[in-house]
Amino acid sequence: MICSTELALLGTASIAAQLDFAYRQNIIKHNEQVDKNRYLLKRIINCIKFCGKLELALRGHDESEDSENRGIFRELINFTSELDTILKEHLKSATLFKGTSKTVQNEILDSMLEVCQQEIRQQINAAEFLAIQCDETTDISHHCQMVMIFRYLHEGEIQERFWRFLSVTDKTAEGLAKCIEEELGPLLKDSPHKLIAQTYDGANVMSGSSGGVQTKIKQKYQNAHFIHCYAHQLNLIMQRAASQNPKVKVFFSNLSAIPSFFSNSTHRCDLLEKIVKTKMPKVAPTRWNYNIRTVSAVFENRESLIDCFRELENKCDKTITSKEAYGLRRALEDSDFIFFLTFFHKTLPHVAILFNQFQSRNKDSVQLLKDIEVFEKAIVLIRDTTEDIQQTVENEHGDNGNKRRKVGPEERNCIIAKEVCDIIIVQTRERETFLQGSSRSCIFIRYTKLHKLFEIFSSKNTEFSCDLLSNGK
Structure with a gap:
């Protein structure tokens, strides 16, 4: 009898649920509140996704009620609430959960x-x-x-x-x-x-x-x-080349100091535009295309930059500015700096060209191998002419009043420049070896696919036409 009763009631709502109106109303209200909370949470998540897509910071410096700028996320929530009455009412009346605190943001x-x-x-x-x-x-x-x-x-x-x-x-x-x-x-x-x-x-x-x-x-x-x-290939070539010798490190340090000096003051920038009539590249010392632009800018405007630093050195009221201008002017007049400036002005454009070739989407490994071969020949040619660069610098600029001490051949600038060229060539050949392996792999894959295609044609008793294959039909 009990089993028959339970079987008859199977799948039906309980009597308590049918009779207790308040119980049923509570369930309805609970479900409505869950739907509302999900709706509000979806709005908040959409605002976070918007900030994330545009790489915008969520929090502001001052998120207090009196702040005029409470951060992108809070202001976006406020803007959304003006278009959404449900969200607006929630922000006004909610006491426990508004969804705008930094803790909630992190949890979401x-x-x-x-x-x-x-x-x-x-x-x-x-x-x-x-x-x-x-x-x-x-x-x-x-x-x-x-x-x-x-x-x-x-x-x-x-x-x-x-x-x-x-x-x-x-x-x-x-x-x-x-x-x-x-x-x-x-x-x-x-x-x-x-x-x-x-x-x-x-x-x-x-x-x-x-x-x-x-x-x-x-x-x-x-x-x-x-x-x-591929994103690091050329960067690391130059990093290793620049890190092998103290003189090269000092050169790039002085080179980076020039745009940094002008980026810290509008007065310095105004004087730079007035005397040099150009702007220095923005400071980004980890990017080698930045160094290429800086080398070109300093090489082409070295004399004007010296005049600019001399003007700041003599007429600026700030002692720190005068000291920095004096140090940079002396660096620009130094024969070692001029030599490496001339050397890298010849070298870095080839690095830039190869870098762009590596970044091109239309290049395959075979084409890149040809580009590397051209690059290596250019670097070898520069390596063989380092003595000419040294002689040109001495003829045009002399020693600028600096007495040159007798040093061993390993410390001469042309020897250092040759070492830099050797490092660049060795590092490039490392990548070349890898590309050759990739090229052979591609050829093997293409051969495998061609062999498989031939098997398909053979199995279907179809004549295999090389002409159709070469025409891409």
């Missing part, structure tokens, strides 16, 4: 990241192969972080996904490799063979063949072949 950002990472995990699990790219970045508070990016094929399209910022305390190869493995471990726990490529810059700690990060990662993920990061 963490939740959004978790949702994105869940989707990325699912796509990686479904993908057959995975490649990673890691690079170092420094935030506005000067904290070093490592960025991790995943590349994989999803539904026939290549996807490139940001994974997360990793806080790095141990910057050795062991520490960086451990940090990367901690992220890869949960993703590739059952399929380590999926990782087929790892991409970093050309620094030894990352790309070293004996003790670098790429070697340590490959010990665990045997298919993870190292690939040079």
